[in-house]
Amino acid sequence: MQSLSARLSGQKVNARDLDEVRKQLHQQVIDRLDLAQAASLSNEQLSSRLKNIIDKAVQSEGLNLSISEREEMVTSLIHEITGLGPLEVIMGDPAVSDILVNGPDTIFVERHGKLEQVEARFRDNEHLVNIITRIVGRVGRRVDEASPMVDARLADGSRVNAIIPPLALDGAALSIRRFGAKALSHEDLVRFEALSPEMMNYLRLAVVSKCNVLISGGTGAGKTTLLNALSNFIPSTERIITLEDSAELRLQQPHVVRLESRPPNIEGRGAIHIGDLMKNALRMRPDRIVVGEVRGGEALDMLQAMNTGHEGSMGTLHANTPDDALQRLTTMITMAGGKLDSEALKQIISRSLHVIVQANRLPDGQRKIISITEVLDVNDSGIEINEVFAYQRKGMDADGKILGGHTYVNESRMLERFYQSGVLPRA
Template identity: 45%
Template sequence: MKTDAKKLLGEIRIATLGEIDLDKIESIIDNRDLLIREITKVIQKVAASKKLYLSLQDLSSFAEAISDEVMGLGPLRALMEDPDISDILVNGPENIYIETKGKLTKAKETFIDNDQLTDIAKRLVAKMGRRIDDGQPLVDARMPDGSRLNVVIRPIAIDGTSISIRKFNNSSKSLEELAQFGSMSREIVQILMIAAYSRCNIVVSGGTGSGKTTLLNALSQHISNDERIVTLEDAAELKIKQPHLVRLETRMAGVEKSGQVTMRDLVINALRMRPDRIIVGECRGGEAFEMLQAMNTGHDGSMTTVHANSPRDAISRLENLVMMAGFELPLNAIRYNIASAVNLIVQIARLNDGSRKVIKVTEIIGMEDSGSIILKDIFEFVPDIKRDKDNKIVGSYHCHGLPKDSALEKNAIMFGVKELLDKTLESASDKKAS
């Protein structure tokens, strides 16, 4: 929007918001067409009183812009409705960035000024029963549609209010669909299906935006319908399809700094709910200790995600998280807990071409005498030197086979899928040989 038009909209906006009938607007707030008609009438009245001439095009665009603001999203409405956009990142009123297919680009939409941006941010937060002001300039919450919202205002946000929205995806992709997108090979699909079905304890490791939650959702589809599942999340994103499900969510402290429920509280409580499997959306604190204890005490098949860039980093991350629990455990004891609890680490990454790929499937096979945890890669993605004609990274998956005394193999035997496991590994080895 040009500077003159933006200045005129700013003037019209303030006057219009002061003139609207709040009771009438409230009754039609969910009907955008009716709202635009009502706002148009108010704008015409305001323009007449200020002796301003508005073209039909200006009148229409101003009415839509103010209606979108009244509904709570303002310039972000169209971006929220676009199914191809996965992230919306607002860095002050002039800079809105969107992520599409793993790539960030600058959107054409802008806010009038930081006051409008802050007003919209406060409305978004208020819809979730929260508040944001100078005393509490940071808010992290879940929007009504399930999207994850983070808002930071001045004085913390130096260059103007910042809004970060990780959009909620209604569709839950399967492992097969992820393979069709190129995120993994067919053999890895089979291995992960076997691992999830045969109750292996799985950690999905990766960076921010690498697709950890998407993969966790896909893995959960291969849990038996007769198992009781308890999911624990900071913001409910998992879409578990099994019927016997209990979903729990953390809660931040209220205005009086009370009522907080942490992830660790949820994990401890989940152990009292007779779960067959516990799925933790993300381990990021002392709850990792309780999670490992659950995996070691009869809750086989539990799953979680951690932020890490490699399977070895994921082990170090879990060690640090257990230390955050406050127990003065020797490092060897922590490592023994990890080695005996976790069976598989699935490493996923967002590559620099925007694609997301499983780059390693690694099994933990025990500890060395020195105290180090032994890792053995089952599958590894090896990129080619050259890219394809679309400048996309291509490569192949190398199968290294199962380690001796593999927990995956033992579980496959126990659940009657050893033959499928052998055929999958044989197929992957044949591909490598060819």
């Protein structure tokens, strides 16, 4: 630190120089601290040890650091040694749902549905890759030149994706999708006006009467949140099996078996897909099957399960409208090598699905259920659908918040099913 100390000796340290001081002090700490022993220390003990090392280094170098700057440096070094570096503070913010790192100098977060850039940054790409390695290493995964892409799930349920150079051209990229400490309930969703009380009551009737429900929407629209909430309407006496690529569902019933797919190993072998789990789940005596996200050929397996004794099953799918969702199901089955013709596929879909719930994230960040649509029979123009509820935009306020409300569109065609199931008394 000779050149820096000569330049800064006795002077106030600015933010840029403080980063350089921190970087060089970090190396001094590494040289002086037994990292294996540090891992066994409490935060208080480690803080005291680091403070002593920093005080000695600052004194020997003649740096003019204030008490607050020294405390900030201690905290930063603790995060570096035992935590996630500059991401540690962000991970502690309950309002942050997504953390997006686009190289060492650019970090975005999503708060309340809106993306914003934060001041935190990594020293360089090596620093970022080291933190990524630490993150995925904690859950037994690896990322290196031989395996430059990785998906992982953290202990708190957060979902992580990382990709490093040379595939990432501007430095390593990291995406973390976080989930709240507590899953939102159906009461929470109504209170937040994601949907109306009447819509939630309709969905309660649909779940209890064992309608097969598909939740459609884009990334970050709240599909999994709604699926978690609706699952609470499933009677506690039923056996539920969940199938997911990355476990996000948090069902509260006592009889739940959670299954998770597995990516291939570094040799490209050993992958277990959702379709494989679906076939196995059917042998496990499920009352209902819940698919975290339908992405491929397992769509046909799911529909057949829904139509052969496993009514009341649910899943999510990426699509922008209920019509798009029906088309995507057809496309996924066809692209996976399904040998059914278009007419046969339409018949299977119409007989298997009962309700499509369309979730959407509005431009201002609000998450809304914008449609509840019933799937009926096949007619000359395709699969007949009946939209029961819809969200209608009415304008925008001075702060850019979209104004609107949910409305009842058409009478439900599921009333007879609700009556026969005993969940809705006849008038």
